[in-house]
Amino acid sequence: MVYLDNAATSPMDAEVVARVHEAMRDLFANSGTPYKIGLDAKSLIEKSAQSIAETLQIPPTHRILFTSGGTESNNLFIKGLCFPDKKAAFLGLEHPSVTESLRFLSQFGNEPLSLLSSQKEGRFDLGSIPTLKEKRVRLLCLSHVNNELGTVNDPLKIISALAKESPQTRLFLDGVQAIGKLKLDPQMWKGLAGYSISGHKIHGPKGIGLLVYDSKLVLAPQMHGGKQQFGIRSGTLPLPLILGLETAIKRAVAQTEETQRHLQGLCEHLIQGLKSLEKPELKIRFNSLVDADSSRQSPGIVNFSFPPVEGEVILHHLEAKDIFVGLGSACSAHSKEPSRILMGIGLREEQARCSLRISFSRNNTSEEIDQFLEAFAKAYQTLYPTFLKKAEHR
Amino acid sequence: MTERRTVLIRYDEIGLKGRNRKFFEKCLLRNIRRVLSGADDIHYSSPRGRIFLDIPASFAEECSVKLKAVPGIASFSIGISMNSDFDAIAALGVQWIEPRLKSVDSLNFCVKTRRSEKSFPKTSPEVNFEVGSRIMKQLSPEGLTVNITEAEYVLEIEIGRSETVVFDNRQQGLCGLPVGSSGNVLCLLSGGIDSPVSAFMMACRGCRVHFVFFDNQPFLGRGGYDKVLTLAKKINHFQAKATLYVVPFEEIQGAIRDHCNEENRIVLYRRMMYRIAAEIAERKGCLALVNGESLGQVASQTLENIAAVSCVTSLSVLRPLIGMNKESIINKAKEIGTYEVSIEPQPDCCSVFMPKNPVTRSKIPFLERDEEKIPWQELSDKAIAEMEIIRVDDL
Numbered sequence: 183m184v185y186l187d188n189a190a191t192s193p194m195d196a197e198v199v200a201r202v203h204e205a206m207r208d209l210f211a212n213s214g215t216p217y218k219i220g221l222d223a224k225s226l227i228e229k230s231a232q233s234i235a236e237t238l239q240i241p242p243t244h245r246i247l248f249t250s251g252g253t254e255s256n257n258l259f260i261k262g263l264c265f266p267d268k269k270a271a272f273l274g275l276e277h278p279s280v281t282e283s284l285r286f287l288s289q290f291g292n293e294p295l296s297l298l299s300s301q302k303e304g305r306f307d308l309g310s311i312p313t314l315k316e317k318r319v320r321l322l323c324l325s326h327v328n329n330e331l332g333t334v335n336d337p338l339k340i341i342s343a344l345a346k347e348s349p350q351t352r353l354f355l356d357g358v359q360a361i362g363k364l365k366l367d368p369q370m371w372k373g374l375a376g377y378s379i380s381g382h383k384i385h386g387p388k389g390i391g392l393l394v395y396d397s398k399l400v401l402a403p404q405m406h407g408g409k410q411q412f413g414i415r416s417g418t419l420p421l422p423l424i425l426g427l428e429t430a431i432k433r434a435v436a437q438t439e440e441t442q443r444h445l446q447g448l449c450e451h452l453i454q455g456l457k458s459l460e461k462p463e464l465k466i467r468f469n470s471l472v473d474a475d476s477s478r479q480s481p482g483i484v485n486f487s488f489p490p491v492e493g494e495v496i497l498h499h500l501e502a503k504d505i506f507v508g509l510g511s512a513c514s515a516h517s518k519e520p521s522r523i524l525m526g527i528g529l530r531e532e533q534a535r536c537s538l539r540i541s542f543s544r545n546n547t548s549e550e551i552d553q554f555l556e557a558f559a560k561a562y563q564t565l566y567p568t569f570l571k572k573a574e575h576r
Numbered sequence: 577m578t579e580r581r582t583v584l585i586r587y588d589e590i591g592l593k594g595r596n597r598k599f600f601e602k603c604l605l606r607n608i609r610r611v612l613s614g615a616d617d618i619h620y621s622s623p624r625g626r627i628f629l630d631i632p633a634s635f636a637e638e639c640s641v642k643l644k645a646v647p648g649i650a651s652f653s654i655g656i657s658m659n660s661d662f663d664a665i666a667a668l669g670v671q672w673i674e675p676r677l678k679s680v681d682s683l684n685f686c687v688k689t690r691r692s693e694k695s696f697p698k699t700s701p702e703v704n705f706e707v708g709s710r711i712m713k714q715l716s717p718e719g720l721t722v723n724i725t726e727a728e729y730v731l732e733i734e735i736g737r738s739e740t741v742v743f744d745n746r747q748q749g750l751c752g753l754p755v756g757s758s759g760n761v762l763c764l765l766s767g768g769i770d771s772p773v774s775a776f777m778m779a780c781r782g783c784r785v786h787f788v789f790f791d792n793q794p795f796l797g798r799g800g801y802d803k804v805l806t807l808a809k810k811i812n813h814f815q816a817k818a819t820l821y822v823v824p825f826e827e828i829q830g831a832i833r834d835h836c837n838e839e840n841r842i843v844l845y846r847r848m849m850y851r852i853a854a855e856i857a858e859r860k861g862c863l864a865l866v867n868g869e870s871l872g873q874v875a876s877q878t879l880e881n882i883a884a885v886s887c888v889t890s891l892s893v894l895r896p897l898i899g900m901n902k903e904s905i906i907n908k909a910k911e912i913g914t915y916e917v918s919i920e921p922q923p924d925c926c927s928v929f930m931p932k933n934p935v936t937r938s939k940i941p942f943l944e945r946d947e948e949k950i951p952w953q954e955l956s957d958k959a960i961a962e963m964e965i966i967r968v969d970d971l
Contacts, residue, residue: 495928498794568830568928 184550187508188383189329189359189483189541195385195433198426202387205422213419214408223421230428234392237435238361239368244394247415248424251391252358253279255378258415259354259393260284262401263375264321267292271319271351273306274298275523277329280356284323295319303471304333304527305478308343315348321375322351327359330523330539332470332483334364339477341373352396358383362434362441363482375399379431381423385543386430390423441544445481446474448542448551452484455555463566464488464559469524469537487529487537490569491562496538499561505554508539579633582657582741584626584734585643588650588751601627603782604648604754610816611642623692623736630657640747645814647780648754653732655743660696660735662703665742666710669731672744673711676729677718684723687711689733696735703733753782755815761894762786762857763866764849765820767803767922770868770897772811772914773905777896778866779815786818786860787811787968788853790825795929799922806917809971814912818968821856825849828955829929836946839935842876844946846885852956854889856963864892870905871898880937887940 185193194202211219213227231246240246249255260283264270272284274296284294295317300310306324314322322344324335337355344351352375360366362384371377376395382388393415395401407416434441456466467487471479488496493509500507509521520534529537540554585608590600605622608629612618615638619630631639636654643652658664669687677683689703698706708722711731734741763775765787775785789804801822812818825845832844853865869877876885886893897905909915 492928494797494923495795498797501797502794568833571834 184505184546184553186540186542186546186550186554187506188543188546189332189539190508191382191388192385192543193545194382194387194426195430197433198386198429201429202422202426205425209421209425213421214410227419227421227424230424234428234431237432238366238394239371240394241368241371243396243398244371244374245397245412247393247395247411248419248427249378249391249393249415250389251382252277252356252378252380255380255391255393256280256356257283258401258404259376259378259395260321260323261286261404262414263354263399264292265402266290268320269295269318270321270323271295271297271314271317272323273301273325275301275304275328275331275526276323276325277356277358280323280325281522294323298526301527303478304328304331304523306335306340308339311343311347311351314344314351319348319351321354323354324356325359326355326357326377327364327480327483328523329359330483330521331485331527332359332480332541334360334476334478334480336477337370337374338367341370345373352399358391359480359482361431362438363445363480364442364476365438366435381427381430384430384434387423387426390420390427392427437544442476442481444544445542446476448546448548449481449484450474451548451551452540452555455551456486456558459555459559459562463570464562467533469527469529469533482542484540485524485537486540487524487533488562489532489536491565492535492569493537494535495565495569496558496561499565500554500557503553503557505557507554508541509537580657581631581633581636581654582739582743583629583631583636583639583643583652583654584741584743585629585652586626586650586749588648588749589753590648600648600754600757603757604646607646607648607754607756608643611646612639615639625692626736628736628741644747644749646754647750647752647782647814648757649749650751651746651749653741653743653746655732655734655741655745657739657741660740662706662710665733665740666707666714668742669707669711670714672731673715673720673729674718677715677720680719682719682721683729684721684727685711685729685731686722686724686727687731687733689735691735693735693737703735707731707733750780750814752780755779755782755784758782760784760786760860760862761864761866762788762821762853762860762862764853764868765789765804765807766868767800767807767918768868769909769915769918770870770873770905771866772807772868772918773908773912774866774868774894774896775811776814776908776912776914778894779811781896783866784815784817785811785866786820786862788821788823788849788856790823790849790852792826792829792929793824795826795829796923799920803917803920803922805966805971807914808966808968810912810914810917812968812971816969819860820966820968822964822966823852823856823959824962825959828952828959831950831952831955832946833929835949837942838931839933840938840943840946841929841931842934843881843884843938843943845929846876846881847888847943847947848952848956850885850888850893851952852959854891855956855960857891862891864894865889866894866896868897868905869895870900870902873902875934875936878936880939881935884938884940884943 211223213223256279297310300307327334354376357377358380361379378393380391401414403414405416410416469485473479520531524534593600615635621628687704687708689700691700731744761783763785765771778785787808808820828848836844
């Protein structure tokens with residue numbers, strides 16, 4: 183099997199599986215109970231949070247909440263902070279858990295400011311900061327790494343520009359696709375209002391994630407119950423998943439530089455390979471940036487278009503060869519509409535439909551890229567005549 | 577001795593059948609035995625017009641759930657068998673009614689008796705009176721009143737030759753005819769909302785419904801295939817022993833797409849589906865095809881297109897939903913538990929095969945001329961040779 187859809191999810195590391203398995207077997211107690219085994223569980227969770235804070239160099243000004251994953255972290259922070267009337271802005275290219283949370287606020291008259299018209303290369307343009315000030319935006323919500331394109335919003339540059347030109351606007355980043363692929367500069371925490379992380383994108387378990395946020399901010403809980411985690415996120419804490427997440431984060435951070443180099447190699451290999459396939463009937467358009475600068479583009483994601491053959495059909499032909507690739511955000515892959523993100527950066531509908539997203543992990547090899555390239559070329563060749571006729575009929 | 581319950585099962589239309597009645601009753605009894613086959617210690621008897629089960633009391637709840645999925649049952653009740661002793665029957669009635677009176681100020685009730693044993697010395701109204709008055713004597717101070725026309729609680733007594741059954745919980749069955757009494761049919765299952773409902777409706781008319789699905793892999797993913805497997809399993813719950821045929825359809829669609837008029841494509845695809853389905857039906861001994869068409873619902877379901885498709889086979893094509901509106905179909909799908917599966921967003925046809933403007937009133941000679949351009953017999957034989965045959969009971 184060749185798995186090239188790591189931005190959708192990643193296989194769990196054996197070490198993580200062992201940690202989760204062991205904890206599921208031995209550590210069943212509820213961390214909210216007052217007896218010995220409950221207190222032991224509580225203490226393990228605190229140690230885990232501490233260890234994650236140290237690994238990611240999160241300062242004591244910021245608080246860590248365990249959530250069920252990136253979607254919950256984004257919902258909790260955006261709705262918890264901005265409801266009912268704090269003005270938010272976004273690029274319009276974020277994951278649905280960001281854009282839909284903002285859309286939810288708009289039902290109550292709190293219309294978010296879309297900066298889509300000023301995006302450049304799928305990234306936030308610092309030139310739009312005066313607008314944020316003028317519109318009294320209190321929270322700017324962006325992806326650290328875009329989930330379909332891999333384009334990067336550099337936190338330090340944005341934070342320092344906001345501090346100068348629109349000090350009232352705080353920055354929230356969806357960091358789900360960044361951790362483990364890009365080196366996080368600990369300086370960013372100071373200026374960040376919030377940051378979300380998901381376990382399963384970094385070879386950790388599904389169903390666990392983090393929200394890191396500035397503890398001076400007041401978040402309204404979105405789930406009510408036993409008042410766990412400062413009363414902001416109720417619910418019995420899943421100790422085995424937390425330990426699994428801790429292991430995954432430690433491994434991801436320890437290997438970031440090596441992973442980044444490895445992914446860079448794979449990324450270049452794929453781009454070169456795709457370029458070498460080009461012929462009159464196969465024109466590749468790279469939707470992600472062809473740029474080795476990791477402050478602009480994550481090496482983990484390559485997105486490209488190849489009209490007239492549809493991405494979905496190629497995907498299933500590759501599937502028949504046991505090669506798995508992505509169409510875009512897995513959360514919207516069932517939607518019949520073409521990718522909102524690709525349309526948002528100005529692609530035509532056909533270009534958006536005729537695209538694939540390849541996303542790597544440290545487990546992938548260049549041989550796998552070669553296998554993909556060969557199978558892609560074959561599938562394209564088989565399907566081209568059929569789709570050419572379709573295009574001619576239109 | 578373990579506590580026992582008696583289940584009294586009433587037939588639906590079998591009661592109307594003349595000399596074939598025995599056959600229908602046997603069918604129903606066989607189906608009931610099948611759904612309850614996992615349980616031990618059940619005794620069956622079928623005096624005229626009824627089926628009785630003697631079951632352990634602990635099995636009553638599960639038994640009730642299972643009987644609700646058996647076509648041909650009009651209603652059933654789970655009660656207690658006893659001697660025809662009015663004092664004992666009234667005591668049981670009091671035991672059942674008393675707890676209900678605790679939460680309300682008043683309760684209307686009545687007793688309804690049916691005698692299949694006509695030699696019993698009292699008439700049904702007399703039994704009603706004997707038992708009812710005994711119960712009233714004890715419970716009228718607590719708010720129990722008699723109301724025969726608008727009773728909130730009905731205590732029923734069925735007096736048979738060998739025993740009397742007392743119950744208070746008549747439950748609605750699926751009605752219709754027992755599966756297997758009307759023969760085999762083959763349903764074209766698409767993964768949408770309609771075809772599972774039509775399959776269910778035919779199962780309730782006594783058919784054993786088998787399924788055929790035309791698969792678009794690898795143009796589309798396995799999602800549609802998995803969905804059809806789940807739907808077939810859900811319908812099979814009402815009948816058992818179904819077979820699902822999965823026919824690879826991509827090559828046929830490709831040929832039609834590449835060689836025939838674009839606007840005719842959908843009707844041509846369907847004509848091929850019906851030819852293949854008819855061939856499978858013949859092999860399986862199915863006497864008719866079933867589909868989920870509802871007149872005018874989509875472009876392919878106009879009278880002209882329906883005629884242009886069904887003329888490729890001499891088999892009857894049954895369309896139980898033809899006069900139903902979408903809302904009623906959706907409600908039925910929700911009732912039988914297929915709706916949630918059907919609405920899962922899985923594409924059923926790759927856009928590359930879809931025409932821009934499908935013909936709504938196709939002309940058969942034009943379709944035949946189109947079909948001359950493709951080796952349709954050869955393609956259809958190949959698809960049948962390569963189809964996957966799945967026993968739905970094994971899923």
